[in-house]
Amino acid sequence: MRWQTVARLVIAAVGIGVAVLVYLQLQVRPVAEPGPDATFLDPGVVAAAEDGRRLILGADGGATVTIDFKALRQRADDTMEFDEVSTVFDKDGISHRITAASAVATGRAGPTGMQPAQVVFKGNVKLSAENGISVEVEDEATFYNNEQKTVIPGRMSFTRGRLSGAGVGAELFMAQSVLWMNSDARLTVAPERDGDSPVEASATRIGLAEAEHYMRLEGDAVMTQQSQRLSADNARVAFTQEGHGITFIELRGNSAVRSTDTSVRRPNLKAGDINLAFADGTGLLSSATLVGNAALEMPGANGSSTISGSQIEASLAPDGETLTKLQASSPVVVTLPVEGPQPAKRVCAQGLQADGDSARGLTRAYFSGGVEYREGQTGACGRATSARVATAETLTLDLEGSLSSVKSALFQRSFRVVDGDLTATAVDGRYDSAAEALELRSPAGATRPKVVSPDMDVIASEIDANLKTDAFDARGRGQQRVESTLKPSPSAQTPDTSVGLFERGKTVTGTSERLQYDRTAGTAVYSGAVFLVQGDSRLGADRVAMDVAAGDVTATGTVRSTLVMAAATGTAATKAAPTRVSSDKLVYTDSARAAVYSGAATMDTASGEKLSGERITVTLEPVDRKLKSMDVAAAKGMEVRVTLLEGRFAIGHTVAYDAAADRYVVTGIPAKFIAPASEPGKCTVTTGTTLRFSRTSGVGSVTNQGGAKGTTLPVNCVEVIK
Numbered sequence: 001m002r003w004q005t006v007a008r009l010v011i012a013a014v015g016i017g018v019a020v021l022v023y024l025q026l027q028v029r030p031v032a033e034p035g036p037d038a039t040f041l042d043p044g045v046v047a048a049a050e051d052g053r054r055l056i057l058g059a060d061g062g063a064t065v066t067i068d069f070k071a072l073r074q075r076a077d078d079t080m081e082f083d084e085v086s087t088v089f090d091k092d093g094i095s096h097r098i099t100a101a102s103a104v105a106t107g108r109a110g111p112t113g114m115q116p117a118q119v120v121f122k123g124n125v126k127l128s129a130e131n132g133i134s135v136e137v138e139d140e141a142t143f144y145n146n147e148q149k150t151v152i153p154g155r156m157s158f159t160r161g162r163l164s165g166a167g168v169g170a171e172l173f174m175a176q177s178v179l180w181m182n183s184d185a186r187l188t189v190a191p192e193r194d195g196d197s198p199v200e201a202s203a204t205r206i207g208l209a210e211a212e213h214y215m216r217l218e219g220d221a222v223m224t225q226q227s228q229r230l231s232a233d234n235a236r237v238a239f240t241q242e243g244h245g246i247t248f249i250e251l252r253g254n255s256a257v258r259s260t261d262t263s264v265r266r267p268n269l270k271a272g273d274i275n276l277a278f279a280d281g282t283g284l285l286s287s288a289t290l291v292g293n294a295a296l297e298m299p300g301a302n303g304s305s306t307i308s309g310s311q312i313e314a315s316l317a318p319d320g321e322t323l324t325k326l327q328a329s330s331p332v333v334v335t336l337p338v339e340g341p342q343p344a345k346r347v348c349a350q351g352l353q354a355d356g357d358s359a360r361g362l363t364r365a366y367f368s369g370g371v372e373y374r375e376g377q378t379g380a381c382g383r384a385t386s387a388r389v390a391t392a393e394t395l396t397l398d399l400e401g402s403l404s405s406v407k408s409a410l411f412q413r414s415f416r417v418v419d420g421d422l423t424a425t426a427v428d429g430r431y432d433s434a435a436e437a438l439e440l441r442s443p444a445g446a447t448r449p450k451v452v453s454p455d456m457d458v459i460a461s462e463i464d465a466n467l468k469t470d471a472f473d474a475r476g477r478g479q480q481r482v483e484s485t486l487k488p489s490p491s492a493q494t495p496d497t498s499v500g501l502f503e504r505g506k507t508v509t510g511t512s513e514r515l516q517y518d519r520t521a522g523t524a525v526y527s528g529a530v531f532l533v534q535g536d537s538r539l540g541a542d543r544v545a546m547d548v549a550a551g552d553v554t555a556t557g558t559v560r561s562t563l564v565m566a567a568a569t570g571t572a573a574t575k576a577a578p579t580r581v582s583s584d585k586l587v588y589t590d591s592a593r594a595a596v597y598s599g600a601a602t603m604d605t606a607s608g609e610k611l612s613g614e615r616i617t618v619t620l621e622p623v624d625r626k627l628k629s630m631d632v633a634a635a636k637g638m639e640v641r642v643t644l645l646e647g648r649f650a651i652g653h654t655v656a657y658d659a660a661a662d663r664y665v666v667t668g669i670p671a672k673f674i675a676p677a678s679e680p681g682k683c684t685v686t687t688g689t690t691l692r693f694s695r696t697s698g699v700g701s702v703t704n705q706g707g708a709k710g711t712t713l714p715v716n717c718v719e720v721i722k
Contacts, residue, residue, distance in 0.1 A: 047074040109145035119143040162190040177210040227261035268297040284320030303337030317358035326354040336404040361401035390417040436468040470519035522549030538562035551590030577606030613640035630657040683717040
């Protein structure tokens with residue numbers, strides 16, 4: 001846009017017009033004695049002419065200026081008065097014309113004192129040239145020789161091709177090639193093509209400096225160009241040396257740049273002061289510096305991204321829309337809209353540096369100095385909200401073209417995230433916004449990552465969390481094991497009712513090499529030397545899977561458990577006491593209230609009995625932790641052994657214990673009950689297919705297949721106790 005063209009042409013037209021009058025004064029001669037018809041002339045006039053033409057000759061003797069006038073009067077004080085003046089002259093090979101209703105030249109100035117000090121053009125003053133320039137002055141224009149200044153007190157306007165302008169009051173400084181329009185000033189550049197928008201500028205005052213290639217706008221400065229509206233209290237526009245376009249714009253005071261076309265994605269800017277640089281050739285914005293309450297807005301398909309700070313510096317790709325570099329200083333606030341699967345975000349920090357390239361846009365953003373990251377309900381930073389909030393010393397975003405398209409986020413040093421009722425902490429944390437996946441890490445020797453939720457707390461060397469489902473995968477490292485606390489569900493009943501293998505209303509602490517917990521699914525999987533504790537209850541295994549909601553438990557690999565159970569009411573032992581069971585596998589089903597231990601299962605009861613077999617099933621009462629029954633089964637070809645108090649034991653293929661009756665039933669082919677005899681080293685062996693006996697006494701009944709009675713024989717104890 002050739003803003004300075006108007007300055008150059010107006011200066012040429014007005015300046016040369018004044019020179020014409022100077023030369024004209026030197027050429028006028030006194031008139032002869034006036035005739036009778038000249039009695040109307042002013043007695044102060046010493047020379048006059050009518051309907052005349054004067055020529056001013058150049059150094060080569062040729063005419064350089066032609067002056068036509070209706071009347072010419074020269075007074076005794078050297079004042080020269082012209083009526084209906086039309087002056088034609090050449091400047092740089094271009095013909096110019098100045099017309100006015102009148103012109104008055106007064107005073108003396110110049111090196112020889114022969115030039116007029118002041119020339120006043122009045123009435124319908126017009127300046128035009130063959131190159132298309134046209135300047136119109138509504139009232140008058142006054143040239144001051146000593147100051148080399150022309151003053152237009154009233155309204156003026158000009159046009160040249162697609163360029164036009166107007167103002168009220170103007171000053172032309174010829175020596176400096178400067179034109180000021182002092183009030184209600186405006187400039188317009190008409191579009192080259194139909195349908196395009198014009199380039200416009202307006203302000204209280206507009207100054208054009210041709211020699212120095214710049215323009216100033218003072219007071220309510222407004223410019224529109226390239227589908228952008230620029231406004232400020234004052235502005236300065238710099239042009240290329242050749243005058244072909246804008247290179248730089250300074251906006252000062254209440255500065256703003258707004259896009260006027262919603263179909264383009266050019267940035268909107270706001271600050272106290274703004275500096276803008278433009279690309280050579282295209283005139284599109286290439287960089288911007290914003291100082292004082294700065295804000296940059298990048299329009300997007302789903303909304304705008306905004307960056308605010310005390311100062312912002314931005315660089316753009318050749319398209320004038322794509323950010324390639326961004327820097328902002330404290331206090332930095334970045335607000336990002338919903339982007340595909342990613343929710344709205346807000347980031348607050350002390351500093352921001354982002355970079356990328358023209359092809360990809362922004363690829364990385366680094367926030368520093370007390371970072372706060374909010375996702376979802378992006379309320380004001382520092383205020384309580386239900387949104388997902390993360391804090392750290394620094395934050396690095398991997399981007400896919402813009403700040404709103406976040407690939408991953410790396411929080412470093414003192415990381416903490418609050419997501420509803422879940423809190424996670426670590427030295428560092430990496431977050432995938434689209435997947436809502438979180439990685440918690442801490443270097444060796446530092447405080448380990450931790451997750452705290454209403455249902456589960458965990459401390460581990462590494463924790464990967466899915467915030468969408470409130471699930472996490474915690475892992476230990478080396479000698480460091482995963483430490484966990486499974487807490488009572490908020491929907492639990494009274495604390496003395498049971499759930500699963502552990503009591504409801506009480507926490508279960510554990511250690512393991514790994515823990516996978518899914519709050520939504522209600523599952524917890526412990527693996528690697530698992531050890532779970534609740535009071536005196538214990539469960540150890542290579543792997544433990546818990547359905548927390550249903551209360552079911554599956555443990556595999558070297559299962560070792562300690563269950564605190566009370567005997568049935570009415571039995572000798574009613575107080576809750578620990579029972580120890582070991583096996584290769586444990587499956588507890590809470591709906592059946594049954595724990596099935598399988599694979600070389602052994603049990604040591606609280607009262608001193610010991611049972612062993614391929615499978616031991618422990619069934620609890622429906623509403624409390626009292627033992628209901630125990631069932632033991634042998635593998636094919638193997639046997640079940642029950643060791644009772646006072647040296648008694650039983651052998652068979654199955655064992656069933658009824659806690660309410662405090663009675664055992666042993667079956668086998670045969671089943672045996674062995675008890676010490678009165679004679680030392682001797683035992684009595686009762687044999688049958690079904691044996692029934694009290695836990696604290698001898699055999700109550702023995703039956704064989706077909707209804708035959710069993711037998712009781714004395715034998716050496718060493719023959720049956722193996």
